Amino acid sequence: xxxxxxxxxxxxxxxxxxxxxxxxxxxxxxxxxxxxxxxxxxxxxxxxxxxxxxxxxxxxxxxxxxxxxxxxxxxxxxxxxxxxxxxxxxxxxxxxxxxxxxxxxxxxxxxxxxxxxxxxxxxxxxxxxxxxxxxxxxxxxxxxxxxxxxxxxxxxxxxxxxxxxxxxxxxxxxxxxxxxxxxxxxxxxxxxxxxxxxxxxxxxxxxxxxx
Amino acid sequence: xxxxxxxxxxxxxxxxxxxxxxxxxxxxxxxxxxxxxxxxxxxxxxxxxxxxxxxxxxxxxxxxxxxxxxxxxxxxxxxxxxxxxxxxxxxxxxxxxxxxxxxxxxxxxxxxxxxxxxxxxxxxxxxxxxxxxxxxxxxxxxxxxxxxxxxxxxxxxxxxxxxxxxxxxxxxxxxxxxxxxxxxxxxxxxxxxxxxxxxxxxxxxxxxxxxxxxxxxxxxxxxxxxxxxxxxxxxxxxxxxxxxxxxxxxxxxxxxxxxxxxxxxxxxxxxxxxxxxxxxxxxxxxxxxxxxxxxxxxxxxxxxxxxxxxxxxxxxxxxxxxxxxxxxxxxxxxxxxxxxxxxxxxxxxxxxxxxxxxxxxxxxxxxxxxxxxxxxxxxxx
Numbered sequence: 001x002x003x004x005x006x007x008x009x010x011x012x013x014x015x016x017x018x019x020x021x022x023x024x025x026x027x028x029x030x031x032x033x034x035x036x037x038x039x040x041x042x043x044x045x046x047x048x049x050x051x052x053x054x055x056x057x058x059x060x061x062x063x064x065x066x067x068x069x070x071x072x073x074x075x076x077x078x079x080x081x082x083x084x085x086x087x088x089x090x091x092x093x094x095x096x097x098x099x100x101x102x103x104x105x106x107x108x109x110x111x112x113x114x115x116x117x118x119x120x121x122x123x124x125x126x127x128x129x130x131x132x133x134x135x136x137x138x139x140x141x142x143x144x145x146x147x148x149x150x151x152x153x154x155x156x157x158x159x160x161x162x163x164x165x166x167x168x169x170x171x172x173x174x175x176x177x178x179x180x181x182x183x184x185x186x187x188x189x190x191x192x193x194x195x196x197x198x199x200x201x202x203x204x205x206x207x208x209x210x211x
Numbered sequence: 212x213x214x215x216x217x218x219x220x221x222x223x224x225x226x227x228x229x230x231x232x233x234x235x236x237x238x239x240x241x242x243x244x245x246x247x248x249x250x251x252x253x254x255x256x257x258x259x260x261x262x263x264x265x266x267x268x269x270x271x272x273x274x275x276x277x278x279x280x281x282x283x284x285x286x287x288x289x290x291x292x293x294x295x296x297x298x299x300x301x302x303x304x305x306x307x308x309x310x311x312x313x314x315x316x317x318x319x320x321x322x323x324x325x326x327x328x329x330x331x332x333x334x335x336x337x338x339x340x341x342x343x344x345x346x347x348x349x350x351x352x353x354x355x356x357x358x359x360x361x362x363x364x365x366x367x368x369x370x371x372x373x374x375x376x377x378x379x380x381x382x383x384x385x386x387x388x389x390x391x392x393x394x395x396x397x398x399x400x401x402x403x404x405x406x407x408x409x410x411x412x413x414x415x416x417x418x419x420x421x422x423x424x425x426x427x428x429x430x431x432x433x434x435x436x437x438x439x440x441x442x443x444x445x446x447x448x449x450x451x452x453x454x455x456x457x458x459x460x461x462x463x464x465x466x467x468x469x470x471x472x473x474x475x476x477x478x479x480x481x482x483x484x485x486x487x488x489x490x491x492x493x494x495x496x497x498x499x500x501x502x503x504x505x506x507x508x509x510x511x512x513x514x515x516x517x518x519x520x521x522x523x524x525x526x527x528x529x530x531x532x533x534x535x536x537x538x539x540x541x542x543x544x545x546x547x548x549x550x551x552x553x554x555x556x557x558x559x560x561x562x563x564x565x566x567x568x569x570x571x572x573x574x575x576x577x578x579x580x581x582x583x584x585x586x587x588x589x590x591x592x
Contacts, residue, residue, distance in 0.1 A: 028551075052548065058557070058574045065525075065555055065581040072544060072556040082545040 012042050014184030015200060019092060019118055022176065022204055023047060027089035030054070030113060032076055032106075033096030037064030044069070051088065077101045080109045088114040095200075097121045098154040104166060111172065111207040120202045123179065125159025125195040143182035144199040160195040167205065176204040218294050219286065220252040220277035220301050225317065228354050234346060237502075240337040244326055247351055248273050248317030249309035252293060253301035255357075261592035262357045263299060264348060264384075265289065265308040266365030266372035269440075269496045270488060273310035273317045276301075291571050298576045303587040304361065312347050313339045313495040321491035322423060332491075334420030339495055341368075341375040341503050348372075349380055361590040362386035362583065363522075366568035367535065368496065371503045374543070377522045378505055386586050387522040388579065391532055391568040393539035394513050394546065395504040400534065403443055404497040407436035411490045420491050433490045434481035441480050446531035446564035506546075513546035520547070524554040525582045527575060529567040555582065 012020065016039045023029065025047045031040050034053025037060075043049040052070045055061045064071035077100055091114030097103045098121050110117040122144040129140035139149040147154065158166075160179065167174055179198025180186045190197040231244040250273050255262060265275050267288070276293035278286055292298040293306055310317030313336060321336040352360065363384045365373045370392025377387040396404070411417060414432030418425050442450075454473040469475045509515035524547055528540035537558050547554040557578040561567040567575070 050551075050553075052554070058559075058578075061555075061557060062574075062577050062581050065578060066584065068585050070523075070553050070555050072548075072554070073558045074541075074556070082541070082548070084549060087549075 012038065015094065015120055015180065015202065016042065018178060018180070018184070018202055019094060019120070020047070022116075022118055023049065023090055023092075025049070027051075028087075030083065030088045030091045032080075032091065032093040032110070033099070034060075034064065034069070034071065035094075036060050037067045037069035037071060039092065039094065040064070040069045041067040076106060080106075080113060083109075083113045085112055086115060090114055090116050090118060092118045094118075094120045095122070098156050098158065100156070103156050103158075104170070107166070107172070107205070108170065111205065115206070116175065117205040118203065119163075119205060120200060121158065121163065122154075123160050123195065123198050123201045124157040125161060126199045127196050128199075130196075142199070160198060160201050163201065163203070167203075171208040173206040173208050174203055175206050176202075178202040218296060219290065220294050222281070223250050223252065223274075223277035223279065223287075225250050225273055225279075228351055230347075230350055232350075234343075234350070236337050236343045237340040238338045242312070242319070242337065245312060245319035245347070246317075246323075247309050247312070247319075247347060248314075249307060249351060250274060250276075250287075251308070252276050252306040253304050255305040255355075256590070256592050258591060259357055260359070260590040261303065261361050261587065262305045262307055262355070264352070264360045264363045264376075265293070265299075265306060266344075266348070266363060266369035266376075267308070267311065268365070268367035268369045269500070270484070271369070272314055273308050275308040276306070289569060291569065292576070292579075298571070298579050299364065299583060300580075300587070303592045304583070304590075307351070307355065307357075309348055309351055311339075311344045311496075313492055313499075315489035315492040316487075318347075320489065321420070321495065322489055331421070331423040333423060334491065336491065336495065339499050341372050341499055342379060344372055344499070345375045345379055348376075349383065352383065358383075360384040361592075362388055362586050364388040364390070365392075366390035367392060367565065368500055368503075371500070374505055375503075377520045377524070378516060381519045381521045384522045385589065386525065386582075387520075388525045388527075388582070389540075389543060390527045391529055391535050391540070391565055392526075392543070393535040394506065394542050396501055397539075401501050403439060404501055407439050408494055408497060410435035410439070411493060414490075417490065420494075422490070428485065429490045430482075430485045433485050433488065433493060434478075436490075436493055437484035437488075438477040438481040441477060443534045444565040446533065446562060448531060449563045452562065513542065514549035517546055517550040517552060520550065520552050524552060525579070526554060526556045527559060527568070527578065528557075529559050529561040529563075529565070529575075531561045531563060532565045532567060534565040 027049045029049045029051035031053040034055050040053050054074050061071045061073045091110040132140035179190045179194040179201050181199045228247045233241045233243045271288045274287040275289045276287040295302045313320045321332045363373045363376045370389040373387045373389045411432035414429035416427040417429040457472040505516040506513040528537035544556045559575045
């Protein structure tokens, strides 16, 4: 059991609770693909953060409004040009990286807009997807990757090693990494073999100075 | 009748605020006295914290909801959205809807008699701006003894007044709801307005704006202006769906009479507009639209213009609106984000065009209902 999870977050989904722990009080936060606004509502309440969620789905956006979260109904694939350099303390993208057209460009945009970026994604390098594809020859379906190949929103699945390769190529500092299982729990094995045993990966990123 | 009115504010009666303190206008002139006509719906709570101001669009007036008499066939212009349990819920809010200065059947305007000369103002009525309207609405606010609007709400030209409110009287509104608007008109928008104005002023019956004294109205000009306007309020798709290229007589007649259904529709819209609208008012309202540019004072920097804003914003646009497209609404949103203000933005998928804001698409209604629900909770109502 990871010590980070011992902090109470009133029933907040565990991955969001982990992200919350990484965010400093009073920060200005941009949450890309913010869903129903749970994370931002929680951060507003407990950490006095300000900011906006970006969300394309109207029902999710309405849920955000109902929670008192500032939500902008915008398409991440249309780019983030309208946001100025360094205008946020944190830019968060939870479980949306694999759904966008150009994850590499979006990460660069996140690093441009925010001092810190927090990214989470399902790890395709986990042993279960490997097993499914390697032995059974079937596209994996699991709790972390619940969609079938034909109806999945995921168009850019990657592994922990792939992602870290991208960070290396782009000279992005990995400030923190955390891998968990589908129940958002971590253990020693996952820390030792994140690419094989981690189902969901969480990263805090920063632009390398001079980049 | 009872069924029709079950979700209606019911019978309403306009009220008049007479102001005899002179009010300076942006154009440099002063109105020595004037009337503001308004309607209210719902009840003001004990804390006087649940008042919503409705700013109307170009052809609107004080009659936003309900009926004036039992025999009234058509309700107010925004009746679909204002009423008990509706998007702007009169069970929770006290809604105030004024007619703007310069209007045609309520507040003092060009048709009114000049208090000194006893003649119709006509072309002597001063040119107005959104800021002038907002100033007069603030006089109404004080007269109603309302410290702060829970929200100021408006679509199109009304949305521009909402922005002006947030900048000019930051402490006087908690929320600003801007629907189907733009931070300023484009050259194309101004061009449409100018054609409409030229249609009016070149009508032989315009008489330099003194047509009241000749007991005529520049019908043809006003009708053309409305026909043009109407095309810009509807989307290409909406017109195609409604009329296509349907022929009235079922065949082509190779003449210049009405042949296509859409021609018939536009003539009807134009003609009915003449009966309920004043040509001088049309000139004034379109000019106010053209002039609106809150960033003018800050060298074109809209974010800087929004610097004093404390209101929280909700901005809504419609995908088929090409008069004020979603891109124009996003300019407002971007400037508010740059200025570090609180804003939410909904882009509603729609078919009809600019006039969508008068309707009740679920995404639109549910977004504003959720937003106004929070506003009402905050207002303690």
